[in-house]
Amino acid sequence: MTLAPTPDTAPDAALDAAAEIALLRRQLERERRARRTAEQVGERSTAQLYDAVQDLEQAQAQLREHLEDQTLINQLSRTLREDLDPQAIVRRAVSSIGAAVGADRCLVRAADGSGIGDVLEDWAGPLADPDDPAPVLPPMFLALCHASAERGESLVIDDVRDDPRIPPGDVDLVRSLVGADSYLGTPMWMGSHLVGWLVLKMTTGARPWTARQIAVVDGVADALGIALMQAEAHSRQSEAIERLELVNQAKGEFVATVSHELRTPLTSIKAYLELLADPTLGHLNEDQTHMLGVATRNTDRLYNLVQDLLALSRVDAGAAPAAAEPMDLVTVVDDVHRAMQPVASRRDVVLRAVCESPAAVVLGDAEQIERAVLNIVSNAVKFTPSGGAVTVTLDGHRSGVVLTVADTGHGIAEADLPHVFDRFYRGASASRLAIQGTGLGLAVVKNTVEQHHGTVTIDSTAGRGTTVTLSLPAAAVGVPVR
Numbered sequence: 001m002t003l004a005p006t007p008d009t010a011p012d013a014a015l016d017a018a019a020e021i022a023l024l025r026r027q028l029e030r031e032r033r034a035r036r037t038a039e040q041v042g043e044r045s046t047a048q049l050y051d052a053v054q055d056l057e058q059a060q061a062q063l064r065e066h067l068e069d070q071t072l073i074n075q076l077s078r079t080l081r082e083d084l085d086p087q088a089i090v091r092r093a094v095s096s097i098g099a100a101v102g103a104d105r106c107l108v109r110a111a112d113g114s115g116i117g118d119v120l121e122d123w124a125g126p127l128a129d130p131d132d133p134a135p136v137l138p139p140m141f142l143a144l145c146h147a148s149a150e151r152g153e154s155l156v157i158d159d160v161r162d163d164p165r166i167p168p169g170d171v172d173l174v175r176s177l178v179g180a181d182s183y184l185g186t187p188m189w190m191g192s193h194l195v196g197w198l199v200l201k202m203t204t205g206a207r208p209w210t211a212r213q214i215a216v217v218d219g220v221a222d223a224l225g226i227a228l229m230q231a232e233a234h235s236r237q238s239e240a241i242e243r244l245e246l247v248n249q250a251k252g253e254f255v256a257t258v259s260h261e262l263r264t265p266l267t268s269i270k271a272y273l274e275l276l277a278d279p280t281l282g283h284l285n286e287d288q289t290h291m292l293g294v295a296t297r298n299t300d301r302l303y304n305l306v307q308d309l310l311a312l313s314r315v316d317a318g319a320a321p322a323a324a325e326p327m328d329l330v331t332v333v334d335d336v337h338r339a340m341q342p343v344a345s346r347r348d349v350v351l352r353a354v355c356e357s358p359a360a361v362v363l364g365d366a367e368q369i370e371r372a373v374l375n376i377v378s379n380a381v382k383f384t385p386s387g388g389a390v391t392v393t394l395d396g397h398r399s400g401v402v403l404t405v406a407d408t409g410h411g412i413a414e415a416d417l418p419h420v421f422d423r424f425y426r427g428a429s430a431s432r433l434a435i436q437g438t439g440l441g442l443a444v445v446k447n448t449v450e451q452h453h454g455t456v457t458i459d460s461t462a463g464r465g466t467t468v469t470l471s472l473p474a475a476a477v478g479v480p481v482r
Helices: 008-081 086-101 137-150 168-178 211-277 288-317 328-346 366-381 428-432 440-450
Strands: 105-112 115-124 155-156 182-192 192-201 325-328 350-355 361-364 389-396 400-407 455-461 465-473
Touching: 086 105, 086 211, 086 350, 105 182, 115 192, 115 288, 115 350, 137 155, 137 168, 137 182, 182 211, 192 211, 211 288, 288 366, 288 440, 325 366, 328 350, 328 366, 328 389, 328 400, 350 428, 361 465, 366 389, 366 400, 366 440, 366 465, 440 455, 440 465
Parallel strands: 350 389
Antiparallel strands: 105 115, 105 192, 155 182, 182 192, 325 361, 389 400, 400 465, 455 465
């Protein structure tokens, strides 16, 4: 049996159902609003993400273009630096940049004040107008160039016929004389000095110049200015070196001529001084003997200087030693010992010669070798104080001959050692002790020894003496000695 609702309970049930329906509707509306909000947020996020991706891709593209432009500029700059001839540099520049930018024509014009002057080099692409660039440009156009140079900017004209800077009445004149529908002119600088313009043209129709092309041309123009500056500096340096070489050659010829002319009268003077010292020609009193000795010593000094100058002149002229002849250095050492013994005795210096081999034969110019040995021994005697000793030792082997000159003199300062073979170099001790000399002796020794395929070394300690070692290759066994 089913019980029917009572009149009191029916309205309550209806109210509960209505309340539940209203609640469900509110929840559904909230969900709808939440979905709409989420969709809106999603759409905005997606749009923002899309914009960010677009910006990133654009930045990456710009970065790639910048890197490509910089790589191109660097390549062209290296190409320009491959030559030091200004004309070759300009020729490389116009051909390289013209092809790289895709212009119909590329040329370099010299600077005329702040404007444009003569064409230095011209490159034309396969489609370029065959007409040569006009030597004179319209004054109005030159004013534009002048203004661009003052601002340090390129003169960029995308279309000559539609550029507000060119009056309509001058368009045909500009197109005729400039020879371009589109024009890009970049000033070239060497430091703060305007030296020219790098010019690109389109002659087969107007075409706007992109920011990328302008940047590349600007970079190449800077590199071209630097390359021309380096080439000019190199040219000036080469000219200076050439002038110095000519001066040095003239000096060498002068020294050789004067030295040769001096040697003849000096030889005569020496001979007459020797005759005056001969007692068979008459007796000399003490004062006369002293004066004759002074004259003889100074004549010998001058004669030795002339001989040294002549020896170095031969080296500078590239003259090879005279025909090599076998000579025994034992004889050379004996001759030098006899020649220097009177000088050593006057200075109270013991001069000894020790030959440890019966013969020491070398091949060479006898006069030059003897001169080198004499210079070494003379230096040793001059720089050895009274009471000291100089020992000349000669040792011959199958492979070579070694001559050693050791003294107990003042020695050479460590700072002077690297320079002792330099021409006209005089160490601190020579100046301090007022020892006479020209600083040529050891230079002659070094050049002579090297010409004879030998070596010379110096070992010295200040205050403890000096040892000079001269080594020469030995002559073949059985070679007859002169």
